[in-house]
Amino acid sequence: MGSPTVLLVLLIFATMYCIICLDVVNPWLGGYQTAQGCFHLLTFTLLMSMALISYALTVTRDPGPVPAYDGLGSQPNDGLGDAECGDVDAGVKAKTTAVHVEVKRKGNGTAPRFCSKCLAYKPPRTHHCRQCRRCVLKMDHHCVWVANCVGHGNQKAFFLFLFYTTLSLVYALYLLISFGIDMLHQQAETKTSSFQSHRAPLPSIARPCFAGALLLPLSMGVGSLFAWHTRLVATNQTTIETYEGVRVRKTLASGETASASHSRVYDVGLWANVTSILGDNPPLWFVPWVGGPIGPGSAAGDGVRFPTRLDL
Ligand SMILES: [Zn+2]
Numbered sequence: 001m002g003s004p005t006v007l008l009v010l011l012i013f014a015t016m017y018c019i020i021c022l023d024v025v026n027p028w029l030g031g032y033q034t035a036q037g038c039f040h041l042l043t044f045t046l047l048m049s050m051a052l053i054s055y056a057l058t059v060t061r062d063p064g065p066v067p068a069y070d071g072l073g074s075q076p077n078d079g080l081g082d083a084e085c086g087d088v089d090a091g092v093k094a095k096t097t098a099v100h101v102e103v104k105r106k107g108n109g110t111a112p113r114f115c116s117k118c119l120a121y122k123p124p125r126t127h128h129c130r131q132c133r134r135c136v137l138k139m140d141h142h143c144v145w146v147a148n149c150v151g152h153g154n155q156k157a158f159f160l161f162l163f164y165t166t167l168s169l170v171y172a173l174y175l176l177i178s179f180g181i182d183m184l185h186q187q188a189e190t191k192t193s194s195f196q197s198h199r200a201p202l203p204s205i206a207r208p209c210f211a212g213a214l215l216l217p218l219s220m221g222v223g224s225l226f227a228w229h230t231r232l233v234a235t236n237q238t239t240i241e242t243y244e245g246v247r248v249r250k251t252l253a254s255g256e257t258a259s260a261s262h263s264r265v266y267d268v269g270l271w272a273n274v275t276s277i278l279g280d281n282p283p284l285w286f287v288p289w290v291g292g293p294i295g296p297g298s299a300a301g302d303g304v305r306f307p308t309r310l311d312l
Pocket residue numbers: 115116117118119127128129133134135
């Protein structure tokens with residue numbers, strides 16, 4: 001949590017929250033003294049709180065520890081016994097018992113992937129992060145703004161961080177623009193009024209203007225990232241896979257192998273894709289600390305085995 005970028009994000013959050021509450025809603029709508037002010041303050045506080053909780057989970061959760069594996073010469077997934085999958089949902093386990101091996105895209109294209117830095121087998125969708133100096137299960141990318149990798153363990157938290165931050169920023173922009181329009185009207189009325197001395201002074205707009213200048217690029221940047229990750233969740237891809245593509249091989253019961261090569265090898269349908277990341281229970285999709293890849297009610301499995309198009 002002591003990373004400079006994490007502190008900068010927290011500072012931006014705190015600045016935004018203080019300006020919107022103290023310099024916009026309080027002087028404009030009377031804060032908690034009026035129903036309208038109370039509604040806006042509570043809604044904005046709720047959105048910001050959910051964004052912050054999602055952010056804290058993304059920063060602090062392990063993005064995907066690779067389980068220990070012995071015997072590099074044998075089938076990689078054979079080495080994982082039931083004990084290591086004990087907390088995996090039974091339905092998902094049944095779907096993923098077939099042995100899938102992600103293979104190298106270069107060279108002869110048949111060897112299972114191996115990390116030369118960790119000196120260990122790389123399960124499907126796992127990648128080595130140079131910043132973290134380790135392999136990460138279902139690695140999406142290393143994010144400097146969370147000072148952590150985004151992977152199997154914190155993908156849901158990261159996605160909800162983008163979701164709630166986008167909502168918070170758009171809501172803050174809506175309040176700022178409404179406030180600005182109201183101030184302009186009041187200013188015009190003051191100029192034409194013959195009772196200027198009896199009117200309350202207009203609130204200062206210096207800090208709200210600063211907030212607006214910060215909010216506009218921020219909301220566009222975070223909003224675009226949220227749209228991108230919504231597409232990734234819907235198609236069950238990671239950022240790395242969209243650029244590199246994936247090549248998987250499956251051993252059939254007959255002993256023969258089937259293979260597929262595509263950037264969307266793990267795309268097994270919209271519902272299965274979404275529930276594998278956000279959880280099986282739709283009302284809990286929006287709760288960052290419940291379900292998700294690792295945790296109670298997990299539907300995504302152990303991060304080592306994933307259903308593929310070869311299973312459809
Ligand atoms: Zn590695």
